[in-house]
Amino acid sequence: MRIVLLGAPGSGKGTQSQRLVAQHGIPQISTGDLLRAARAKGTPLGLKAKEAMDQGKLVDDEIVLGMIRERLAEPDVSKGFILDGFPRNLAQAHALDALLSELGQPLDAVVQMDVDYGELMRRISGRRTCADCGRVFNLFSTPAEQIQGEKCPKTGEPHKLIQRPDDTEATVAHRLKVYEEKTKPLIELYRDQGMLQSIDAEGDVDEITARLENALRAASKGAPGKKRVADKPAAKKKVAAKKRAAAAKKSVKGRATASAGRKAKSGSKAKSAGKPKRTAVRRAPAKKAAKKVAKRAGRRPVAKRAAGRKTASGRARR
Ligand code: ADP
Numbered sequence: 001m002r003i004v005l006l007g008a009p010g011s012g013k014g015t016q017s018q019r020l021v022a023q024h025g026i027p028q029i030s031t032g033d034l035l036r037a038a039r040a041k042g043t044p045l046g047l048k049a050k051e052a053m054d055q056g057k058l059v060d061d062e063i064v065l066g067m068i069r070e071r072l073a074e075p076d077v078s079k080g081f082i083l084d085g086f087p088r089n090l091a092q093a094h095a096l097d098a099l100l101s102e103l104g105q106p107l108d109a110v111v112q113m114d115v116d117y118g119e120l121m122r123r124i125s126g127r128r129t130c131a132d133c134g135r136v137f138n139l140f141s142t143p144a145e146q147i148q149g150e151k152c153p154k155t156g157e158p159h160k161l162i163q164r165p166d167d168t169e170a171t172v173a174h175r176l177k178v179y180e181e182k183t184k185p186l187i188e189l190y191r192d193q194g195m196l197q198s199i200d201a202e203g204d205v206d207e208i209t210a211r212l213e214n215a216l217r218a219a220s221k222g223a224p225g226k227k228r229v230a231d232k233p234a235a236k237k238k239v240a241a242k243k244r245a246a247a248a249k250k251s252v253k254g255r256a257t258a259s260a261g262r263k264a265k266s267g268s269k270a271k272s273a274g275k276p277k278r279t280a281v282r283r284a285p286a287k288k289a290a291k292k293v294a295k296r297a298g299r300r301p302v303a304k305r306a307a308g309r310k311t312a313s314g315r316a317r318r
Contacts, residue, residue, distance in 0.1 A: 001026065001080045001216060002105055004087070004096075006186060007113035008179040009172065010124040012201050012208060014136055016113070017084040019209050026080040031088070033134075034067045035059055053166055056174035058088055058182060065095050072099065080108075089182040093189055109219030110190040111212060113201035117176065124172045130159035137161065141205075195219075 001024065005013040017028040035053060038046030045066070049059040058064075068086060071077070087093040100106050115123075126140040128147075132154040137147050144161070152159045166175070190196040197215035201208050 001108045001220065002100070003080070003216065004083045004107060004110040004190075005113060006110055006183070006190070007201060008115065008120050008183075009175045010120040010127070011113040011115045012123075012205070013084045013113060015205065016201075016209060016212055017082045020082050020212070023213075024080070026082060027076050028082045028084055029068070029071050029077075029086070030084040031059075031064050031067065031086040032084075034071065035064070038067070054171070056166055056171040056178065058178060061089070061091050061095070064088075064092065068096070069099060072103065087186060090185055090189065093186050107195060109197055109216055110186075110195045111215050111219075112187055112190075112196060112198040113208075113212075114198055115201045119202055120176060121169075121172065124167050125169065127167055128161040128163055130154075131162045132160055135159065 003020070005017060007013050014028075014030060014032075017030065020026070021028050035046070035049045039050050039053070040046070045063050049063055052059045064086065072081070083096075087096050096107075122140060123138060126138045128137050128139060128144075129135070130137070130152055133152050135152075137159070147161065148158045150159060151157065166172075187196065187198075197219050199208070199211040199215050201211075
C-alpha cells in the first residue's frame with residue numbers, strides 16, 4: 001500500500017508509522033528523519049535545512065523534494081511505503097502527485113490523524129527520543145523510570161533519552177501555526193480527490209492503530225471514505241458547467257435544463273450520480289420551468305417532449 005499520514009506535529013504519525021512498518025513490511029519515509037540524518041552527516045543540504053528546522057519553519061521544497069525523489073527510487077518501496085511528514089504544503093502535494101504518476105504508483109490512501117491543539121502541545125513537550133535506537137517515548141504516557149527500566153536494543157543499556165531541539169515550547173507553537181497555514185489545506189485537497197480517511201488519533205495507542213488499520217481497509221475497498229467520482233465536488237462542478245454550456249446553446253431548452261440541474265444537485269446523490277443530465281429533464285421543477293418558457297415561446301414544453309421520448313422507449317420515470 002502507498003500511504004500518506006497527514007497530521008500536525010505530535011499527532012502520532014511517527015509512532016503509528018513504526019507500527020505499520022512492523023505489520024505490513026513496507027518502509028516509513030519520514031522527511032523529518034531524512035532531514036535530521038542529513039543534518040547529522042553535515043551534508044550541505046543538511047546544513048541548509050538546519051536553520052529552518054531549528055526555527056520550526058518548513059525546509060525549502062527543493063531540498064525536500066530532492067530527498068523524496070531519491071528515496072522513492074530505492075528498491076524497498078516497490079511493495080509500498082508510508083509517507084510521514086510529507087507532503088506538507090500544496091506545492092509538495094502536487095509534486096508528489098506528478099512523481100507518483102511518473103512512476104505509475106498512485107497513492108492508495110491518505111489518513112488524517114486528528115488531535116486537539118492542547119493535546120498536541122502536551123504530547124510534544126513530553127516527547128523524548130532514544131539517541132541510540134531512535135525510539136520515541138512520551139513522559140506523560142510512560143513515566144521516565146519505566147522507560148529507564150527497558151534496555152536499548154542498540155546498546156543493551158537503558159535508553160538515552162533526549163529532547164529534540166525543535167520540541168521547545170516556542171518552536172512548537174510556530175510549527176503548529178505552520179501546520180495550520182500550509183499543511184491543513186491538504187485535507188481539503190485529498191478529500192476532494194476522494195482519497196481522505198480521517199481518524200480520531202487521541203486515546204490508547206493500540207486503539208489508534210486499530211482505527212488506522214480500519215481506515216486503510218476501508219480505503220483499499222474504496223469505501224466509505226473514498227467518494228465515488230460522481231460525488232466529488234469537482235465532478236459536480238464539471239456536470240454543472242456542461243449544463244450551463246448546453247443552456248447557453250439552446251436558450252429555451254437550456255433555461256429549463258439549467259434550472260433542473262440546480263435542483264438535481266440537492267437531490268439524491270446515489271440516484272443522480274451517474275446520470276445527471278437525465279435527472280435534470282425528468283424532475284418536476286424542470287417541467288414547470290419548461291412549461292413557463294414554452295408558453296412564452298408559444299410551443300410545447302421541453303420537459304414534456306423529453307419525457308415523452310423516455311416513456312416511449314420504456315424507461316421508468318421518477
Ligand atoms: P513534526 O511532524 O513533529 O514537526 P518532523 O520530524 O516531521 O516533526 O519534522 C521536523 C522538521 O523538519 C519540521 O519542523 C520542518 O522544519 C522539517 N520538515 C519535515 N518534513 C518537511 C517537509 N515535508 N517539508 C519541509 N520541511 C519539513
